[in-house]
Amino acid sequence: MKFTPRVWSLLFSVVVAINLPAAETAKPAAPAGMGEKVQGLAALLKATGLTEPQLLNGVKSGLGTAVDFATTELAKPGAFQLNGPASMAKLQTALVKANQSGALDSFKATLNQSAASVSPQAAVFLKESLQALAVTDVSGLASGGPDSATKLLRSVAEPVLRAKLRPLVSQAIAANGSAAKIKELAGKAGPFAAMLGVPNASDLEGYVLTQVIDTSFGYIAKGEATVREHPAALQDKVAAKIFSIGKK
Numbered sequence: 001m002k003f004t005p006r007v008w009s010l011l012f013s014v015v016v017a018i019n020l021p022a023a024e025t026a027k028p029a030a031p032a033g034m035g036e037k038v039q040g041l042a043a044l045l046k047a048t049g050l051t052e053p054q055l056l057n058g059v060k061s062g063l064g065t066a067v068d069f070a071t072t073e074l075a076k077p078g079a080f081q082l083n084g085p086a087s088m089a090k091l092q093t094a095l096v097k098a099n100q101s102g103a104l105d106s107f108k109a110t111l112n113q114s115a116a117s118v119s120p121q122a123a124v125f126l127k128e129s130l131q132a133l134a135v136t137d138v139s140g141l142a143s144g145g146p147d148s149a150t151k152l153l154r155s156v157a158e159p160v161l162r163a164k165l166r167p168l169v170s171q172a173i174a175a176n177g178s179a180a181k182i183k184e185l186a187g188k189a190g191p192f193a194a195m196l197g198v199p200n201a202s203d204l205e206g207y208v209l210t211q212v213i214d215t216s217f218g219y220i221a222k223g224e225a226t227v228r229e230h231p232a233a234l235q236d237k238v239a240a241k242i243f244s245i246g247k248k
Contacts, residue, residue, distance in 0.1 A: 069223030
């Protein structure tokens, strides 16, 4: 039996009508980990007796203190200890054997200068990222781990931090000639240096960027540990209550 276009249209409408209720009742799967977040948030609210806005503002305040601590530490001489990407480990060994340790140290100094030059802006971006925290993000603090707040900040802030800092790192490396220095090092290491692994400008940028981020969050974690050890020192009493969770 042949059906006209109109009949096909009517049949299609019937099929859709029959299946529509099932489609409407299908619910999207909850995001992975959402249940844990809800439970963690509930535990925090119960433990602190705070409302959600109070909890979120208190976390931002306490983390702000930890970020301030990190900003101070990053500004100190020697805050960064960059030695070069792992890809140039063999090249470094060859330079030491060739009595070129001085040239190698000079190169490392330029990397540390690059990192130090962008750290103030990194601190600004970290402060800004505090405002992006949502109340569901802070559920991980229920464990009271010594760096749990730092971890939650990093999970929110790192992608933005990488995007904003990369061009600044690129400019810093270009300005102090780190890429040119690595070529000079290769020449000093001998005729087969290229076979040992010589990072290019992009490799150096990625390395410095990662080191700036790792070092920044490392200092924030130290700041958080201090806050948790002495929560009463916080001017914000709500933040003091939150960061005293888990303290015996």
